[in-house]
Amino acid sequence: MRRALGVVLLAAAATACTSTVAGSPVPAGGQGTDGQQALVKQYFTDLNDAAGEGPAAQREFLRRTQHPDFTDRACDLGDLTLRIEPALSTLRPDPRWKPEEATARPRGTTYVVGVSVRIRRDGSTLAEQIGSQRVVVLSGKAYGFTPCPTR
Template identity: 70%
Template sequence: MRRVVGLAVAALALALAGCTSTVPGTPFPVDGSGSRGLVGQYFTDLNVTAEEGTAAQREFLRRTQHPDFTDRSCDLGDLTLRIDPALTTLRADPRWRPERASSRPSGEVFVVAVTVRIRRDGATIAQQIGSQRVVVLAGKVYGFTPCPTR
């Protein structure tokens, strides 16, 4: 069981690490409005569901999976994610597309530096710093659920 958990955590970390390229550009102002405010609220809501447990976070990730990529949704099993963004690093990333995707997601793509804590039963079992993409589409923020392999 420990080996399976270790492999799942390693795979999740690698999935997040694959998105750690530097994106040139000017960060958004630190005023909390517009897209920046929406992105901040997305991560706040994600972390609230992590505190509520795996079922709540699973439902949040299902609801907020980008509509162009619902076939790429994953089940994190008994893991939850706490993701803390450094919103001062938020930048538009108009050229990005998900790995193995033939097109960009619809909407405005952003990249932000994050600290990810992978948790089981409320205890942190792994932590990583990387970057994550989110998309603002029609006033709502969508993400891309990382997929651990077992």
Template identity: 70%
Template sequence: MRALPGVLFVLLAATGCATAVTGTPVPATGVTPGRTLVSEYFTELNEAGADGVGAQREFLRRTQHPDFDSDCDLGNLTLRVEPALSTLRTDPKWKPEKASKAPRGTVYVVGVSVRIRRESATLAEQIGSQRVVVLDGKAYGFTPCPTR
């Protein structure tokens, strides 16, 4: 306990050595640009999955990045994807597999937990990363291809 006064003295002395910074302080928002759109993308994906295979297939078709066609089909599977938004960051060098260029827009990568379902049965759960691209104020994804 004798070290405590010494530690307090060091902390107090260190705060007295601060240099004045000009300007008006602005609180950090901690919000990544595009975070809301990415979050809404996953919310809508999960809502579509809760409505069934056809609704989720339509969502994935409608939100497929316009520069990349997908020949993937989940068949009779649905996905429930839970993003860990605290891991959200930009990924400017990423491009889809076999693509010669990166997609237009801002590419975000986020850690996700994916539950793969057939009707009401969970077939598998996986943890990984997923990319979502924000382009012209809209979030786009890439339809996943199940491994066969």
């Protein structure tokens, strides 16, 4: 059962992650355009801090930071938490990306970054995956896209 759940969870994490990192590198110096790299970094710090507080806190964080154009696509991860470690050296603009089945791109500046995702329940790691994730900076705030479990 746990092994099957891990496979389902890997698929769930993959809905927000892909293996291709598109675009051009953000300029060296750590800040990127208008400090947007710092906003992306803070997004992941806050996401992981919320995971440390438990599933309810992370669900609330993901609800608050779901991109405003895609709030109807938010998913409930139940009692799972995600710890996502970005490889910020891979951060690149991805202006052509749009969520699967979306007719329009999200407003704002879309970035793609390589990540390591650890899926946890009750303090135990169920699965780990390496992929990429999109974060959009809009009006000085970083937004993400909650991964949805597949059925």
